[in-house]
Amino acid sequence: MAKISIRDLRHSYVAKPTREDDWALKRISLECRDGGAYALLGPSGCGKTTLLSLISGLLRPTEGRIFFDERDVTEATPEKRNIAQVFQFPVIYDTMSIHDNLAFPLRNRGIEKPEVERRVGEIAKLLELDKVLDRRAAGLTADGKQKISLGRGLVRTDVNVIMFDEPLTVIDPHLKWELRSKLKELHHRTRRTMIYVTHDQTEALTFAEQVVVMKDGLIVQIGTPVELFERPRHTFVGHFIGSPGMNVLPCEIKSGQAFIGEHAVKTVEGRPSGNKHLELGVRPEFVSFTATGLPVDVIKVSDAGRFRIVETKHAPHTIKLLVPEGTEIPASAAHVHFDPAHTQVYEEGWMIA
């Protein structure tokens, strides 16, 4: 187990990077505490897989340093870093039995037989594979094989961190939930540092204690799932997390008060440095219908089970709100009110402090 520190990491796949676009990772600094569960969340191309490969040692960074506890491992190979990785598709040794698959990493390190048996038995029980240890690994379903991949990481006692690279990609949808819960349970039981890369917010938000949201090679926000939801520090986080995403409307600040057009809106405290490109963000959960407020036209109502998603228009912008079951929805013209505690102002995309 180890604490992982990443300092000013920059990486480019191009031999001689010149423009900003040549950098896959623009500047990343991150601290992962020992035994924590982290998710790297972001759209394709944001650099999360690159970051994972750099942490595991499969890539050497162009600039910056990586530390495991106080040890500088930037130059170390994956074997020397003592990491484990679960890949997008199950990687198992087809010719060996499940037992031998789990034992493989231990035998390669010269661990004594009784110890090997003990560890394999323990982990097999944890993964509910103890009854089928003698079966050939190739005969398992995809989720079973992923469990073995994970198991090979768990059998080793010297593992500093276990990395997951979109591990549920090939799993059947109805099994995804099961495997997800299993992973969370395993984290609780083994208390290993785990880093989970995904583009799926549900996976990230259910697994992780801390979510690292990335976009275009930069970390946009690090926080607990609740923090990310309630206090998105960037409009991108607002868009990406939550379904439907945050409403974003252009606004202005006049004498310390936010205005959408002519209408004053109460927001969370904050002072912008200038008056350019200001936006107001509020999640549909925190928008409600009122008698007076911002005028809107009701366009569409979608049923989402326990609540309804109402799409309204304050020309030319769309504002969505969530209305619980049973509440009346106005027919056409209406007014909406934003909860001041959850309405933020953003400058150039970033929340003003």
Place this chain on the structure above:
Amino acid sequence: MNKTLNHKAWVFVLPVVVFVAFNAIIPLMTVVNFSVQESFGDNVFFWAGMRWFEQVLHSERFHAALLRQLLFTGIVLAIQIPLGLAIALAMPRRGPWVSVCLVFMALPLLIPWNVVGAMWNIFALPDIGFLGKLINALGFHYNYTRQPLGAWFTVVLMDVWHWTSLVTLLCYAGLVAIPDAYYQAAKIDGAGRWAVFRHIQLPKLKHVLTIAVLLRFMDSFMIYTEVVVLTGGGPGNATTFLSIDLVKMALGQFDLGPAAAMSLIYFLVIMFSSWLFYTLMMRKEER
């Protein structure tokens, strides 16, 4: 793929059947015809039943040719498969040199077989050939035109030169198809080079290696032109393999009965192998 049942598909297949049947069935019928008849010239034929088959199967000449063939195929397989695999393993998996290497390696496969034979014929001559001169200069007394051992050595070397690339190209394609994640996982698991070969590469190459072995088995069993141009089957019959023996019999003689019988036996051996090939391949794909 879910195939739909449609007997009208025969229309699509008909042209192929016509061409192949014309070339396969009619000649084969001719051969079968000859193999069960005896002729005394002037186009007069008598039914001979299994006589030719028995004669061939009991003839020492056939046995000798068969034995030589089996020995040749055995040696050639034993060299080409491991060698081809080793070269494929040693090649870089990516990079600018890969296509260059592949192009050079493919070249021997595209040389007309008589040119291959002629090339080696001269290349191995002890007086004006580079190889011949080299081996003699190293102290060995080498002359493939006179020594059966020398002839075998040259024939085997020529075949290795000619066909190993086929094995290499097949194995290389198989290796490149293995996703990087397997190598990365092996690294993380602390597996050494040998373990990676035994547990990852070899299992994943099983399909490709089967094809390579069976292709080389069959093609080497049918070898004709290169050997004829190189040694003519000699010295004496030292390198007279099955095809060479058959052609000598067929094109040189009046009575086609024995030649036809031998053709059929020869053909059946290969049919059996191709059945084996087909079954193994289809079984693998059903998995």
Place this chain on the structure above:
Amino acid sequence: MRLRYLVPFIYILFLMLPIYWLLNMSFKTTNEILGQFTLWPRKFTFDNYAKIFTDPTWYWGYINSLIYVLINTALSVSVALPAAYAFSRYHFLGDKHLFFWLLSNRMAPPAVFALPFLQLYSAVGLFDTHIAVALAHTLFNIPLAVWILEGFMSGVPKELDETAYVDGYSFWRFFMKIFVPTIAAGIGVACFFCFMFSWVELLLAKTLTSVEAKPIAATMTRTASTSGYELGLLAAAGVLTIVPGAFVIYFVRNYIAKGFALGRV
């Protein structure tokens, strides 16, 4: 540079050696070849190549070979296309057996067919024509083409066909305008292998021809036996037979790996 890269390097050196020797001889006079042992030509000469390019008996050999190879490739691949499609998309009576029978012809020893072919093609009056050799080679090239094309076609999901029909395409329009471009790589690979096997096969080519359609191989053997050993000339002729092959590989070099990757050679 890793040390193990030495292995392919040495192997390629080994492969190039006999070819170099041939090249070497082609630029020498026969006297020099027989008279002394030299690693490169002391008296460099283009005479051998000149002879081949100017003497009709020689250059017709190449042209004849090229003609029947190209006819064969075009024939084999175009006939194989619909058949491969049928094997890939449909079940029909006897399909598995038919496929097996086709493959078995690829495995047929040409030696078995030498005499019967001679009789057959003489009987239909096709002896000593390019068509004869082109047709004879279809015996093993058509099954090969069908095998390769079927492999590539199976990689294209049936949904493509179905979508096209829903969109109103007739079968042939779909086949020519949509399907064929999709498997272009497969067609390339099939053409490559048909070309290769027809270009290099010589037992049948020699048996079925004598003067009109004589392939270069026959011309070369005639030279070797009748006019004594005109080695320089032979060498030049040999080098020139390697050229088309080299060209073809160069053009399909990007598909070589892909083609072998199917494992269907």
